[in-house]
Amino acid sequence: MALATNQTGERRPATRNTIQRALVLEAVQSLHEHPTSADVYEEVRAKHPNISRATVYRNLGVLADKGEVLRVEVAGGADRYDFFNxxxxxxxxxxxxxxxxxxxxxxxxxxxxxxxxxxxxxxxxxxxxxxxxxxxxxxxx
CATH class of the missing domain: 3.30.1490.190 (Ferric-uptake regulator, C-terminal dimerisarion domain)
Structure with a gap:
């Protein structure tokens, strides 16, 4: 199994680009206003009703770990995601x-x-x- 290094230097199994990941990235980019994971899920689900919440959330995590989106931690609130990474x-x-x-x-x-x-x-x-x-x-x- 191939290993990849994330932004914090951790070695994890390499992930392959998937259609679902591309859909999640496209949703983050189209929403523009620092969406929550729930916002991203609703955006993706509107076009692809069979996608699961877990798939969207998992792919947001992968995109953030890979540095393709920025995870913005909000004290007392839901994390937000930013396409400007x-x-x-x-x-x-x-x-x-x-x-x-x-x-x-x-x-x-x-x-x-x-x-x-x-x-x-x-x-x-x-x-x-x-x-x-x-x-x-x-x-x-």
Whole structure:
């Protein structure tokens, strides 16, 4: 059995590209607004009603492990998926819950500046800014 190395350096059985994986990737790309796994499932199922939820969720995991989509962890909420898989920051609207890309340079060197008294080896970072999106600001006026 062939082994492949994922983004974290783990060796796992190699996965082959499948039609289902292509459908899941296409759904993430078409949704544009950081969909949840449930959003992706509904999008794929609308065109291919026989696909299972487990197949969609498994393929999202494979795509994230391979770096083809970015998994955005949301504290207190469902993980989101982003077709723009280069490292970048996000903001979450506290009112509507939508996730937005932040247009600012990613600080690759930020981990070098972290000093940890517990001996933790920092290997990367995700930053989620909280605030109120323009649409919710407008609605609250």
């Amino acid at each position: 280069e490292p970048h920051y996000h903001a979450r609207c506290r009112q509507c819950g939508r996730i937005f890309d932040i247009d600012m340079p990613y600080r690759f060197d930020l981990t070098d500046e972290v000093v940890d008294a517990h001996g933790f080896k920092i290997e990367g970072h995700q930053i989620m800014f909280d605030g109120t999106c323009p649409s919710c600001q407008k609605d609250s006026r």
